[in-house]
Amino acid sequence: METVFIIVLSLMALxxxxxxxxxxxxxxxxxxxxxxxxxxxxxxxxxxxxxxMFKRYIYIDVALxxxxxxxxxxxxxxxxxxKAL
Amino acid sequence: xxxxxxxFSILAVLLVASALYAVIxxxxxxxxxxTGVVSLILSVFFxxxxxxxxxxxxxxxxxxxxxxxxxxxxxxxxxxxxETVDNNLEKF
Numbered sequence: 001m002e003t004v005f006i007i008v009l010s011l012m013a014l015x016x017x018x019x020x021x022x023x024x025x026x027x028x029x030x031x032x033x034x035x036x037x038x039x040x041x042x043x044x045x046x047x048x049x050x051x052x053m054f055k056r057y058i059y060i061d062v063a064l065x066x067x068x069x070x071x072x073x074x075x076x077x078x079x080x081x082x083k084a085l
Numbered sequence: 086x087x088x089x090x091x092x093f094s095i096l097a098v099l100l101v102a103s104a105l106y107a108v109i110x111x112x113x114x115x116x117x118x119x120t121g122v123v124s125l126i127l128s129v130f131f132x133x134x135x136x137x138x139x140x141x142x143x144x145x146x147x148x149x150x151x152x153x154x155x156x157x158x159x160x161x162x163x164x165x166x167x168e169t170v171d172n173n174l175e176k177f
Contacts, residue, residue: 006088009092010088010091011086012089013092013095016095016099017095017099018115020099020102020103020122023103023118023119023122024102024106029112029114029115029118032115032118032119033118036118036121036122036125038147039122039125040125043126043128043129044124044127046129047129047132050132056137058137059132059137061137061141061142062128062137062140062141062144065141065144065145065146066128066144069144069145069148069149070125070144070148070149072148072149072153073121073148073149073152076152076153076156077114077117077118077152077156080098080156080159080160081114085118085156085157085160
């Protein structure tokens with residue numbers, strides 16, 4: 001079971017790294033906003049997995065709050081790019 | 086244990102890189118998004134250090150409140166950093 005956690009965490013770290021690459025390279029602000037959203041989703045999944053790994057199920061609440069609030073932040077940035085804020 | 090060291094190292098490098106990027110970036114909207122990335126990685130850091138309440142507060146303040154306030158500020162002022170400097174120089 002420990003091996004599965006290690007493999008999945010490594011893949012998530014790789015995904016975070018690739019999202020960060022897009023964030024640094026992205027020519028427009030929209031690319032960066034989408035990269036932030038991608039990284040936020042990957043981090044949420046990683047938080048759930050770590051809560052499962054530590055066997056503390058109260059930790060999953062953090063991922064819940066993070067999913068809701070990350071959505072709000074990305075929506076605000078998108079509305080600003082759309083010039084509709 | 087080695088897994089923790091590797092994950093902490095990757096996260097620390099990403100944290101410092103995105104913080105530097107927020108400082109040197111001239112497009113202020115990109116700098117705000119970069120601040121969001123800093124907050125995200127910092128929240129995962131707090132979580133890994135077994136402090137979920139601090140991670141919860143960091144997530145709430147960092148990605149929602151700070152982003153919204155900064156985006157409203159950019160809308161009311163200027164998006165490009167150089168323009169802001171020029172405006173200030175003309176004003177004073």
